[in-house]
Amino acid sequence: MGLRSYIVARVLLMIPMIFLLLSIVFLIIRVMPGDPVLLHFERKASEEAMAELRHVLGLDKPLYVQYFEYLAGLLRGDLGRSMAPGHHSISQQIFSAFPATLELALFSTLISVGVGILLGVRASQSYNSLQDHSIRAFGIVVYAIPIFFLGMIFQLIFAINLHWLPANGRFPPFLPEPSGLILYLSKPAGGFAQVFMWSLPAGFVSWAICSVALKRKRVKFWLKGFLISLLVLLVGWIVYAYLAWHFMCLGVLHISTGLLTIDSLIEGSPLKFVESLRYLFLPSLTLGLVLSGVFIRLTRSNMLETLRLDFVTAAKARGLKETAVVYGYAFRNSFLPILTMMGLQFAILLGGAILTERTFSWPGLGSYLVDRITFRDYTAIQGAVVLFGILVAIVNLMVDILYAYLDPRIRF
Amino acid sequence: MKRFKDSRKGVSTTVVVGAIILIVIIAVAALYALELPPFARPPFEGIIMGTTDSVESAIDPAQAYDFFGWEIIQNTGCTLVEVEPGSSATAEDYTPALATEWTTSTDLKTWTFTLREGILFDDETEFNATHVKYSFDRNMGIASPDGPQLNMEYDAIIDNVEVVSKYVVKFNLKIPFGPFLGLMACQASSIVNPEYAGGWKTDWSTDDIVEYTEGDARASSPMDLGPYKLTKWERVGGKDHEIGLEANPNYWNKGAGLPKTEKIIIKFYADATALRLAIEGGEIDVAFRHITPTDIEDLKDDPDLEVWEGTGAAIQYMIFQEDDVGTLPSLNDPRARRAITAALNRSEITETVFLGQSSPLYSMIPTGMLGHTEAFATLGDANYTLTRSLLAELGYNETNKLEIELWYETSGHYPSSPDQAALYKEQFEASGVISVTLKSADWPHYRTNRNEGVMHVFIYGWYPDYIDPDNYAFLYYASWLNHHYSKYNATNHYFAMKAAYDAARASTDEAERISLYAELEDYAVEDCPLVPIWQGAAWAVTKPNIKGVYLDITQTWRIWLLYEE
Numbered sequence: 001m002g003l004r005s006y007i008v009a010r011v012l013l014m015i016p017m018i019f020l021l022l023s024i025v026f027l028i029i030r031v032m033p034g035d036p037v038l039l040h041f042e043r044k045a046s047e048e049a050m051a052e053l054r055h056v057l058g059l060d061k062p063l064y065v066q067y068f069e070y071l072a073g074l075l076r077g078d079l080g081r082s083m084a085p086g087h088h089s090i091s092q093q094i095f096s097a098f099p100a101t102l103e104l105a106l107f108s109t110l111i112s113v114g115v116g117i118l119l120g121v122r123a124s125q126s127y128n129s130l131q132d133h134s135i136r137a138f139g140i141v142v143y144a145i146p147i148f149f150l151g152m153i154f155q156l157i158f159a160i161n162l163h164w165l166p167a168n169g170r171f172p173p174f175l176p177e178p179s180g181l182i183l184y185l186s187k188p189a190g191g192f193a194q195v196f197m198w199s200l201p202a203g204f205v206s207w208a209i210c211s212v213a214l215k216r217k218r219v220k221f222w223l224k225g226f227l228i229s230l231l232v233l234l235v236g237w238i239v240y241a242y243l244a245w246h247f248m249c250l251g252v253l254h255i256s257t258g259l260l261t262i263d264s265l266i267e268g269s270p271l272k273f274v275e276s277l278r279y280l281f282l283p284s285l286t287l288g289l290v291l292s293g294v295f296i297r298l299t300r301s302n303m304l305e306t307l308r309l310d311f312v313t314a315a316k317a318r319g320l321k322e323t324a325v326v327y328g329y330a331f332r333n334s335f336l337p338i339l340t341m342m343g344l345q346f347a348i349l350l351g352g353a354i355l356t357e358r359t360f361s362w363p364g365l366g367s368y369l370v371d372r373i374t375f376r377d378y379t380a381i382q383g384a385v386v387l388f389g390i391l392v393a394i395v396n397l398m399v400d401i402l403y404a405y406l407d408p409r410i411r412f
Numbered sequence: 413m414k415r416f417k418d419s420r421k422g423v424s425t426t427v428v429v430g431a432i433i434l435i436v437i438i439a440v441a442a443l444y445a446l447e448l449p450p451f452a453r454p455p456f457e458g459i460i461m462g463t464t465d466s467v468e469s470a471i472d473p474a475q476a477y478d479f480f481g482w483e484i485i486q487n488t489g490c491t492l493v494e495v496e497p498g499s500s501a502t503a504e505d506y507t508p509a510l511a512t513e514w515t516t517s518t519d520l521k522t523w524t525f526t527l528r529e530g531i532l533f534d535d536e537t538e539f540n541a542t543h544v545k546y547s548f549d550r551n552m553g554i555a556s557p558d559g560p561q562l563n564m565e566y567d568a569i570i571d572n573v574e575v576v577s578k579y580v581v582k583f584n585l586k587i588p589f590g591p592f593l594g595l596m597a598c599q600a601s602s603i604v605n606p607e608y609a610g611g612w613k614t615d616w617s618t619d620d621i622v623e624y625t626e627g628d629a630r631a632s633s634p635m636d637l638g639p640y641k642l643t644k645w646e647r648v649g650g651k652d653h654e655i656g657l658e659a660n661p662n663y664w665n666k667g668a669g670l671p672k673t674e675k676i677i678i679k680f681y682a683d684a685t686a687l688r689l690a691i692e693g694g695e696i697d698v699a700f701r702h703i704t705p706t707d708i709e710d711l712k713d714d715p716d717l718e719v720w721e722g723t724g725a726a727i728q729y730m731i732f733q734e735d736d737v738g739t740l741p742s743l744n745d746p747r748a749r750r751a752i753t754a755a756l757n758r759s760e761i762t763e764t765v766f767l768g769q770s771s772p773l774y775s776m777i778p779t780g781m782l783g784h785t786e787a788f789a790t791l792g793d794a795n796y797t798l799t800r801s802l803l804a805e806l807g808y809n810e811t812n813k814l815e816i817e818l819w820y821e822t823s824g825h826y827p828s829s830p831d832q833a834a835l836y837k838e839q840f841e842a843s844g845v846i847s848v849t850l851k852s853a854d855w856p857h858y859r860t861n862r863n864e865g866v867m868h869v870f871i872y873g874w875y876p877d878y879i880d881p882d883n884y885a886f887l888y889y890a891s892w893l894n895h896h897y898s899k900y901n902a903t904n905h906y907f908a909m910k911a912a913y914d915a916a917r918a919s920t921d922e923a924e925r926i927s928l929y930a931e932l933e934d935y936a937v938e939d940c941p942l943v944p945i946w947q948g949a950a951w952a953v954t955k956p957n958i959k960g961v962y963l964d965i966t967q968t969w970r971i972w973l974l975y976e977e
Contacts, residue, residue: 368649
């Protein structure tokens with residue numbers, strides 16, 4: 001089976017898996033003992049008030065109607081209404097918190113993988129030496145330290161004593177948050193110029209990244225890059241013209257990722273970029289270091305096995321540089337289990353690193369879920385669990401696809 | 413075999429790239445530290461406040477019935493009268509706000525207010541008597557089940573609001589109500605702008621409550637007569653993340669230089685530790701609600717910070733369920749309740765759990781308020797002799813102990829609940845004739861259990877709705893506590909207490925009210941339906957250059973008085 005067929009098969013398999021997950025979550029919430037509506041009134045509520053809340057939340061309908069409405073809502077991206085006063089949209093609440101969690105997950109994964117792999121490889125190269133033992137001890141210690149404790153130590157050192165970094169939060173209050181790209185729809189000339197400014201380098205950079213990643217350096221690399229950029233520019237202008245035509249009354253269209261570091265780069269504000277990094281640094285360092293313990297041990301054990309293999313000895317005998325042998329040959333063959341672990345860790349982090357978020361007052365999904373559990377907001381808990389399940393399924397799919405791409409032996 | 417070159421002369425590419433990256437990082441750090449362009453920071457002329465509290469639902473006087481919601485309403489809305497900052501909220505301490513003067517009939521059932529002229533709403537409409545009538549008709553008409561009007565029984569007090577003339581409004585009451593000015597000064601009586609409160613209509617429902625609107629602070633609040641305008645209200649994951657306030661150019665008292673600070677930012681933190689780190693790290697200028705007692709003690713020694721202590725009006729009390737709870741012994745007999753009360757050691761609670769930052773309370777009316785007495789002190793503290801003798805009359809002794817279930821909440825709604833409960837258990841069991849089983853529930857279940865009347869003995873707390881002893885004494889009659897004290901009125905002093913309570917709220921004579929509340933509390937000591945335990949103080953930590961901090965009996969901040977020296 002080719003890679004393409006493998007990908008299609010995996011995507012198709014994911015659909016019943018997600019369907020099963022959604023159904024289980026739906027049933028669990030509804031078969032739990034007790035009446036959740038009772039918990040959301042300050043005073044003993046009248047039957048009418050409770051009936052009204054049940055009606056607003058759709059809990060007074062037959063179970064099968066609720067189920068199909070639930071599925072239909074999910075297809076529209078509607079995760080239901082919160083049981084808390086105001087009955088706000090759960091989708092809105094979750095997606096307001098998700099970018100913060102995503103940003104923390106990305107940066108902490110980068111740190112954990114970077115530190116873990118570098119130290120793990122070093123340890124494997126200096127097997128049974130003082131360096132190896134030190135790195136192994138470091139890996140155990142950082143993994144064993146409670147995250148909140150490590151976080152508090154960093155806060156005390158870097159925020160309280162040195163005043164280098166902020167202790168809490170995501171962005172300084174005295175600056176307006178990065179707004180990302182602002183398209184001025186009512187000023188077509190300016191808008192087209194903006195699209196030009198972004199499309200040309202965007203197209204070129206994407207072509208460069210793809211070329212390097214796919215290792216397809218061609219002699220006419222630059223010419224192809226330019227042509228791709230022109231194509232992206234043309235597409236960008238067409239999209240912009242469509243948006244301007246239909247949404248000109250809005251005047252301005254915000255395109256932001258919600259990731260403050262990325263949005264500040266898109267906006268072109270170095271100050272906001274540095275500030276967002278300052279706030280992100282301690283929580284992602286804390287979480288990244290703790291998780292790096294896993295990668296240190298995993299990398300070390302896999303590398304030790306690989307470095308003993310004949311092809312490594314042969315590469316060294318041919319006079320290749322140490323780094324080329326280790327990273328170019330040995331590490332690439334040890335990478336697959338590390339990739340699996342990366343996927344698992346990243347998926348878990350997307351559900352919210354609760355302790356880290358509480359320690360650093362990071363406004364992410366973890367804090368949201370804890371609050372909703374505390375206040376028995378069952379519909380919000382259901383929505384968050386569904387989203388988390390879907391994200392885990394997607395991340396696993398991506399890992400499987402990468403797996404199959406990196407190792408052609410892995411197919412059905 | 414040809415060998416590959418594995419060494420080269422000169423500097424490697426990795427070293428060059430690494431050096432360039434290092435130089436860039438150092439350059440950026442230097443520019444950032446020196447605040448040179450492009451890292452020049454915009455000036456911020458304001459005060460940043462931090463808290464662990466949050467708005468529970470909406471900033472609408474018809475819905476908000478939580479501490480922080482009222483905090484925001486206090487600073488963005490306006491009432492007819494205000495309590496003088498730093499005062500004890502006695503009758504003389506109510507000052508003009510949107511009303512310039514007022515009179516009351518001798519029977520205290522008619523209150524007439526003359527309004528301030530020339531005050532403009534956001535939409536340039538002039539404030540007048542019709543807006544007062546509109547606000548009260550609307551808020552009482554909405555009658556949100558969780559809102560203040562229903563829970564404070566506005567409809568049992570106010571019959572109707574009458575527009576006498578453009579700047580004169582009259583409140584016709586159903587009962588004589590001495591503390592009416594207190595009710596008018598509370599945040600639930602804030603005046604709303606019809607433009608943002610649902611428009612001019614008479615048919616109201618809970619659908620008209622002004623809820624949080626993502627990205628639109630103006631649409632999230634129906635008020636705009638206060639010292640500040642709500643310019644930013646950001647929620648992330650359904651929880652308050654940041655609130656921004658800016659000086660209201662239409663504020664009636666701007667001539668007095670108010671508000672003193674143009675911009676206020678309120679940041680929300682996950683817990684007390686994060687709040688402490690924020691104030692210690694200099695990220696915020698003011699930290700308030702909630703700072704733990706140990707943090708307060710530590711921060712008192714910090715030369716870079718100032719700790720403020722203010723009058724507390726929050727109380728914690730114990731409630732006995734007089735109806736039977738399963739197979740547990742009935743607490744219907746007041747001797748059982750008095751016996752348990754006598755075993756309490758309030759000083760130990762306040763010193764051990766709160767490090768002296770709260771004070772023992774011997775009356776449901778807090779210290780410093782009109783009508784406060786030390787009535788419950790007659791039962792003593794850790795008075796095990798009394799406990800044993802009273803329980804002996806009921807057949808309880810060291811081999812046949814009175815078994816009680818003591819409930820506390822675990823969601824942090826009240827400070828240090830688990831620590832308090834553990835100490836109560838210790839104190840009661842030290843008598844030798846009481847056996848305590850501790851039970852706990854998170855806040856939603858705690859409330860439900862209270863509504864169902866299944867908690868044998870439980871701890872509760874109270875912040876005043878309006879600053880008057882009436883708002884504390886009513887707790888004996890609060891039906892929502894479901895302790896069924898009124899059900900056994902044939903064998904207790906319920907009616908006598910009610911008579912004193914009703915007479916006190918129908919009077920404005922201080923001496924008379926003091927006497928009536930003393931009588932009420934004496935009966936309460938006989939029956940012990942509710943037992944006061946401690947009264948909390950108000951605390952805040954600020955940078956030393958922050959002034960204008962008033963932590964008075966109203967419990968809410970007059971942010972408009974804050975300034976940087």
